[in-house]
Amino acid sequence: MTAKANERIGFIGLGFMGHGMARNIVEKGYALTFLAHRNRAPAEDMLKRGATEAATARELAERSTIVFLCVTGSRQVEEIVRGKNGLKEGLKKGSVVVDCSTADPTSTTALAAELAPLGIDYADAPLGRTPKEAWEGTLDTMVGASDAVFARLKPVLETWAGRITHIGTTGDGHRMKLLNNFLSLGYAALYSEALALSAKVGIPPRRFDSVIRGSRMDCGFYQTFMRWVLEGDRDAHKFTLANGLKDLTYLESMANNAGVANPLGNAAKNSFLGAVTAGTEEYVPMLPTYVGRINGVDLAPKPKKD
Known part of the structure; x- marks a missing residue:
């Protein structure tokens, strides 16, 4: 019997990333059950593709051997696992839970320890890249799992990921993801301040970009990031400021637990905190x-002049 026939996949979280991931799992031959979602459009799409809908996490767990979670963060994951009609009530011995959210590693390792006596494995496989790559099946993922669990998960991960890195044991995937997001969100804070200062001294964003783009300071994240200021593309990187703040808060906790000073991480976090509390677009x-606004310059997108 093939691995695809042996495994029954559960999926919770049909959001920006999860919809594309779940679609690829189904289209590449796995039976999939998903949890009912408040946004009915992805759910209806998955039903048309042959997936099955469950009413509760417990029901989904009872039908599944591997359950993927793609939700906001640790608070949501803990509720899905431990709550009434949660996964823990329905998972069978030999099941695996795979947390693809960006989560607090302390919570991740605690959940793994809680499920281990029940014969249930727990892995973390947070994501890199964007909803576009999720739909194309070319996401990055960094996996924290034992060698045996990783070997079991790999064929399913390959349905939606183009780059799969076994980073270490359970919790290490989330640790590495926080480090990854520290870099990207730190870039975002740095670019934002540089653009504000640039505009304040009389160098508008397009002129700023004409120097940075194609230079050693250029990178893929910069190019995606700049599509809002230069083109007004609100969908260039559909990752919310609130999620960025959450991730930098998790990073702060990880640094505190490790006894490492993290002044740059805290500076980036405060930039995101200010934007979120001010109600800046998402x-x-x-x-x-x-x-720009708090520094007296207008960095809202401008139409490109001929």
């Missing part, structure tokens, strides 16, 4: 709008 590339 995605990370919109951070310059807020940073």
